[in-house]
Amino acid sequence: MDHESLARCVPRAVPGAIVALSLSAKLTLEPKEGLTARFGRNRPEVDVCVGETDLRVSRTHGTLTHRDGHWWVRNIGRLPIRLPRTRLLFRDEDPVPLPEGYTPLFIRGSRDREHLLEMYVVGWNGGQPAAQYDAMTRPPKRWSLTADEHLALVVLGQRYLLHEANPQPISRQHAAEVLSELQPNATWSAKRVEHVVADVRARLSARGVYGLVREEVGEPVGNALNDNLLRELVMSTTLVPTDLALLDPS
Structure with missing residues (x-):
């Protein structure tokens, strides 16, 4: 019905x-x-x-x-x-x-x-917004990331870009190992990955993205903060599947 x-x-x-x-x-x-x-x-x-x-x-x-x-x-x-x-x-x-x-x-x-x-x-016009068939499509709001942030988040969120069922971020230690292979002259550690990701979460949270601070998800936190971050980055097309090419060292 x-x-x-x-x-x-x-x-x-x-x-x-x-x-x-x-x-x-x-x-x-x-x-x-x-x-x-x-x-x-x-x-x-x-x-x-x-x-x-x-x-x-x-x-x-x-x-x-x-x-x-x-x-x-x-x-x-x-x-x-x-x-x-x-x-x-x-x-x-x-x-x-x-x-x-x-x-x-x-x-x-x-x-x-x-x-x-x-x-x-109901909004100011008293009903549904008027249809706008010919109007230009609004692009998604993509978030600005530095090159290091972008690479680190592609590594951390590769399972999301691979369309795995119920994806989760890889561990910070695993991410640091992958990043060290991709950038052998850089100093990547689990601590640095953590700081990079935390900085992005704080920046997006300050701009209104929900679920990126502990107070908004409750205990136990687990992977919830990074999961919410990666879902926001994928849904906003800040990260896209073609970014996986960055993981190819060749």
Whole structure:
């Protein structure tokens, strides 16, 4: 069955309004300071019902509140809410502001079911942006790297560029060994690799890339910081598969 989706279209509404859509409910709220709506499994008690037949979804799983010109989503349920870019919002954490436009929220229920709650914050024109068929395509935002940073990150992230399933960064020690073979006159060590990568993470974090500092990923950190960094570099096309040619010493 083909269900309505806010990703395809959204009804016109006043700027700043929010439209919330689940499989069984739809709600439009105009921006009003302090206005709060609830979503969850208990249809009689919430404003938007989601996961009605799934006991893993809390009866009231979260809230939407308009405050300071933004709509904020808060989790008060037992399970985390997954936001875009794999961000997880846990119970009683600080609420997260929703950006203008489309945002899907997911609640994982029983037997790996994913319950979708679509959000759309209406922009200044009161609806969907106009189609721009003939407009020039905007290039991705590529990040500036020095030659050493670029080479080190290609080495560290080679599994991502090789399209391996569930790739992970190679170890700093292994990366240092590969770099030393590629640049025998340079002084590469695991410590230097660590410093180079940490500098890039700090620079991108300062420019708004999420998930590159410990406070944003939680414990245990493991490879999460470098994994997030490499995914950002690949998705932005800062690193591309043809960069693997740098690993050929010939």
